Amino acid sequence: MNLLRQKDFRKLWLAQVVSQFGDGVTDLAIVVLVALGSNHAWVVGCVLFAQLLPTAVFGPFFGPLADRLPRKRLMVCADLYRLCVVIAMIPCVQHPVALVVLVALHGLGTALFTPARSAVIPQVVGEAHVPEAQAISQSTWSAMRIAGPAVGGTLLAIHDVPLIFLIDAGTFLLSAALIASLHVGKGVDIAAAEKESYLEALRSGVRQVVHVPALRFLLLLFIPVTLAAGAFNTTYNVVLLQTFQVPKVHFGLMESVFAAGTIVGALLAPAVLKRLRPSTTLMTTCGLLGISCIAVLGLNLLRFSFGLAPIYGWMMATGILNALVNVPVSSLFITITPAEFRGRGAALLQAAVNLGSMAGMLSGGWMSTAFGALTATSVSGLMLIMTAVTFPWLKGYKALHAVPSRRRPDETQMKLALSQTGENGHVEAETTP
Template sequence: MIELLKDGTYLRYWLAVVASFLGDAITKITLIYVVATHTDRPVLFVSLVVIAQLLPSGVLGAFVGPLADRFPARGLLVGSDLARVALALAMIAVRDSAWLLILLTVLSGVGKAFFETARITAIPKIVGGHSIPTAVALFQSTNHTINLVGPALGGLLLAFGNVTAIFVLDAATFAASAILLGSMAVLREVPAPGAAGNREPYWRALRTGVRGVLQVPSLRFLAVFLVPVMLVLGLFTTNLNTQLLNVFDLGALPYGFAHALFGGGAILGALVGPGLVRRYSDRWLLVASILLFGLALVLLAPAGALYDRIGLGAVLAWCLLAGLGSGLFQVPVAHTLLRDLPEELRGRGVGLANALMVNFTVLGVLAGGLLAGAIGTAESIIASGAVLLVAGAALAVPRRPAAARGSGDPAADSSGSKVPS
C-alpha cells in the first residue's frame, strides 16, 4: 500500500477521495443535528435526511453508467464536486428550512451518484500497473476510517464552531477534490469512439449494458450474492445502535469504544482482503466472508449472555468480529467487478452494482425497524445472521458450467475455477 501512495497519480486520487468523503461525513452529521434541533418532528426529518442521502444513488446509479462509458471521467468527477460546492454553500441560506435542506441533500446525493460511478470506473486507469485488490483495500480502509473520524470531527465542530462555518468547510473539501482530480491527465482520456456505448442511443446502451454485464458468470454470481448481504447490512446498520444503547445499555464511553472496535474490525477486514484474494478465488472468498458475517451476527446470542457475566469485553469482541465480517466482503466484491467487467461496459456495470447495493441496503434499513419492532432488536440481528448462513451455504454449492457437466470434475464452479484446498 505504501508503494501506491508513492505513486503521484494515485496519491492525488486518494487525497481527492479523502477530501470528498470527509465532506460527506461532516455534512451528514451536521444536517442530522440541524433538522433534529430545529424542527418539532426530529425523528421524521432525521429519517428523511438519511433517505435523501442514499436514495439518489439507488435510483440513478444504473442510469449514470452509460454516461460514464461515453464521457471522460474528469468531467463527471469535477462537475459533481463543483455542483456540491454550490449546494453546500446554498445550505447556509436555507438552514432554517428543513424541507429545503432535504431538497438540497437530494441534489447533493445526485452529485454523489455521478461521482461514485465515475470514480470506481476510473480505478483501473489510475492504478496502472499496481494491484487492484491492494488499491481497493487502501480505499476501503480509508473509507472506514473516515466513517469513524468524520462524524466525530463534525460533532467537535458543532460543539466549538457554528453551522455556517461547517457548511463552508464542507464546500472547501469538495473544491479541493475538484482541483486534485482536475489535475490528473489520465482522467481526461475519452472512451474509445468505436465502443458500443458511444455508437448506441442512450436507452439502447443502457439495455445492452445490463445484458452484457449479466452475461458474465462471475458478475451474475456477484449480483445474487449482493442481495442477501446488502439486505442484512442495512438491517444491521439500523439496529446496531439500538442494540448497543438500549439493549446492552452502554454509556457514552463504552458506546464509543464499541463503535471504534466495529470500525477497527472493518478496517482489518479491508487490509487482509488483498492477501486472501491472491490466495483464493473470489467466489470462495465471497462465500467465506458472507458466512463469517452471518456467524458474527448469530454470535450476538452468546455475546449477550457473556455480557451479563463478564461485562463489556464480550460486547467489544462481538463488535470487532462483526466489523471484520462487514469489511472483508467488500474487497473481493470490488475486485471481481473491476477485473471481470469488459472495459466498454465498466461504467454501466459499476452503476448497476451501485444501484443494486444501495437499493437493497435501503430495503434492509426499512425492514430492520419493522423486524425489530416485531420480534426484538437482538432477535432481528440474530435471525438475519441465520439467513446469511443459509444463503452462504447455498452459494457455496459448486455450479458446474454446461461443458463440465458429465466430466466427473466435482471441483469446478461456475467460473471454471477449482475449490481451494
C-alpha cells in the first residue's frame, strides 16, 4: 500500500475506484432492465457478450494508438466518450436491444482506455513496483464488484433508474479530471512512432509480442486458462443455485465472499512474488485453482453434513487463487513487453482474455446442459491441472522462468536464459524490462 503515498499513482487509483464503482452500479441495472424488458433469456446473455466483444475484436486495433499518442490524453478521451454513452442510456431504459447496443459502444471506450492505462502504470510507479500496482488494481476491482452492485440494487429498489446512469456518468467525469491532472512523461517517442504507418505499427506490435518467447508462452497459456475460467464463471452459479440449492440471500453473500477472496489474494500476491518466481507462482496457483474446481464434487457430499460452511470456505479459497493467477500474469506481461510496445501488448492480452472467456462461457453452458454443472466445473479444474503439469515443459517457459518480478534483471543473465530458447538474439535483448 506504500504506492498510495505517491501522488500520481493515488490519482490513477482513485480514478479506477470511482469509474469502476459507477460501472458496478450500472452493470447490475442494465442486466435487470434487459431481463425485465425482454421475453427472451438470450438477450440477457447478450449483455455480457456486448461487454467483452469490443475489446476482443477491436482492442488490438486500438493498441497502436496507445504507443503513438499521449496515453494520458487517450484515457481522458475514453472516459469522456463513455460518459456520453452512459447519458445516452437514460432514454433507452425501456428498450433492451438499444441498451445492449449501447453496452457494446461503451465497450469500445474500454477497449481504448485499457491498453493506455496498462502502458502508463510503469511510467507512474516504476518497473520494480508493477506487481504492487497490479495487486492494488485487482483488489480495487474486487471491492467495487461488491460496492457497486449493492448501491445499484438499492437504487433499483426505489425505482430511481435515471440516477443510476447519472452517477455512472459523474464517475467518468471525475475519473477524467483525475487522470488529466497526472504528471507523467510521454512514455514513448511519439515522433519516432509516427514514422511508421498505423498498419506497420499494428503488424510490428503483433510481431514483437509473438516473437518474444516469454510473451508467446503467456499468450499460449491463456488458451486453456481463460477457457477454464469462462466455463467456471458459467457453471458455478448453476452449481450454487440449482445443485446445492443455496438460498438467494446466501448466494449474494457467497458472491461477496468470493470477491473478498480476490481482494485477499491480490494483497498477498506481492509478498508471494518476493519469495517465488512469477512463473512458479503462476503454474502453482493454476494447479491449485484446478484442484479447487474439482473439489466441488466433494462439496456436494460435505454440504449434507456441515451445511453451507464448506461452500463459503470454497468460495473464499477460489477467490484467493483466482487473484494469485491474475496478478502475476498481468505483472509479467507489462514488465516483459518493451516500453514502446506496451500499448499493443496490453491490447493483445485483453483481447486474448476476452476471446477465451467468451469461448469458455459457451463451452461451459453446453457442458452444463449435456453433462451437468458439477461435471462441467470439475472438467474446468482438470484442464487447469493439466495446464500446470504440461506447460512448464514447453520451451517458452524457460524464458518466463528467467524473469524475476521484484527487481530489474541483469541484462546478461536475461540474454543467457532467453538464448536457451533458440530465439533471435536481437528480440531476446528487447525482452529485458
